[in-house]
Amino acid sequence: MLYIVGTPIGNLGDITYRAIDILRLVDVIFAEDTRITNRLLSHYGIVKKLISCNAVIEHKRIGLLLEYLSNGKNVAFVSDAGTPCLSDPGGLLVDAAFKNGYKVCPIPGISSFNAIISVNPFKDKVIVFEGFLPNKGIKRIKRIEELYHKGDAFVLLESSHRILKLLFEISLVNLDANVLVGREMTKLYEEYKVGKPLELKKYFEVNNKSKGEFTVLVSRKSKALYN
Known part of the structure; x- marks a missing residue:
């Protein structure tokens, strides 16, 4: 077997x-x-x-x-x-x-997908798992646009090298999108932040927290459950 x-x-x-x-x-x-x-x-x-x-x-x-x-x-x-x-x-x-x-x-065991949706505050029912986007080019933004219209939310995986770029690309698709970012999940310095794409980009950039492994949930819901 x-x-x-x-x-x-x-x-x-x-x-x-x-x-x-x-x-x-x-x-x-x-x-x-x-x-x-x-x-x-x-x-x-x-x-x-x-x-x-x-x-x-x-x-x-x-x-x-x-x-x-x-x-x-x-x-x-x-x-x-x-x-x-x-x-x-x-x-x-x-x-x-x-x-x-x-x-x-x-x-069965843990995955970044079930971990991130367990702390999703947006009450999404249909969540699409995409994983990693293409590394370069307009294909990334086009794929984000496609995913944005496929369900209530979608989940992406990203490295430290491209997390700031990814948050900016999400803002190009919808500046007002609700985003949940999990950084270094289950590890010593794990962290979860909710906000708009550019707010989160600024947070990780200013606080020098763009290192590590990231899981990103993007929701189409207009409001989070808390501010």
């Missing part, structure tokens, strides 16, 4: 007992980055064979995965952080397992 296992997005305590049990049970673990996964396993005293399987080489690992499964082995796949296949590799392995008649089992 192929297990798709959710792992922490920062705080090593954010992993389920079931996920730990599965990681101990399986014969081998396919990991987006074996170094990161090895730190997690070491924290919980787990010693297991690890096979690198990032987005660049995932397609090359399909044959090896099927070989393990055909021999009756249990395999787990983990990404660097959070839920696999959600802006992370894993989808090709899942597809190959299903197409070849093998069982696939999700082991």
Whole structure:
């Protein structure tokens, strides 16, 4: 069987007992980055064979995965952080397992998506997860425009290098958009701020807080629940 296992997005305590049990049970673990996964396993005293399987080489690992499964082995796949296949590799392995008649089992865990919507003050019902936008060009703004009209809200992931740019781009689509930004979620310096795009851009810029990993929820609602 192929297990798709959710792992922490920062705080090593954010992993389920079931996920730990599965990681101990399986014969081998396919990991987006074996170094990161090895730190997690070491924290919980787990010693297991690890096979690198990032987005660049995932397609090359399909044959090896099927070989393990055909021999009756249990395999787990983990990404660097959070839920696999959600802006992370894993989808090709899942597809190959299903197409070849093998069982696939999700082991749910935390993700940046469910973390940010749990503190969303805008009462959005239809929330679209987009993940990372293209790195450059007008395609970014066009995609933001498309997302803005798809549901009540959408969620983006962004790096420290482009967070200020992203907030400015959101302002170009709607200067009055309501935005929730999560910075370094579940980590030591985690922070959540609600505001308009340019207000948030100024806050992170002036306070030198544009470093880290960001999750951004953009809502079409006209008012937040609080000021």
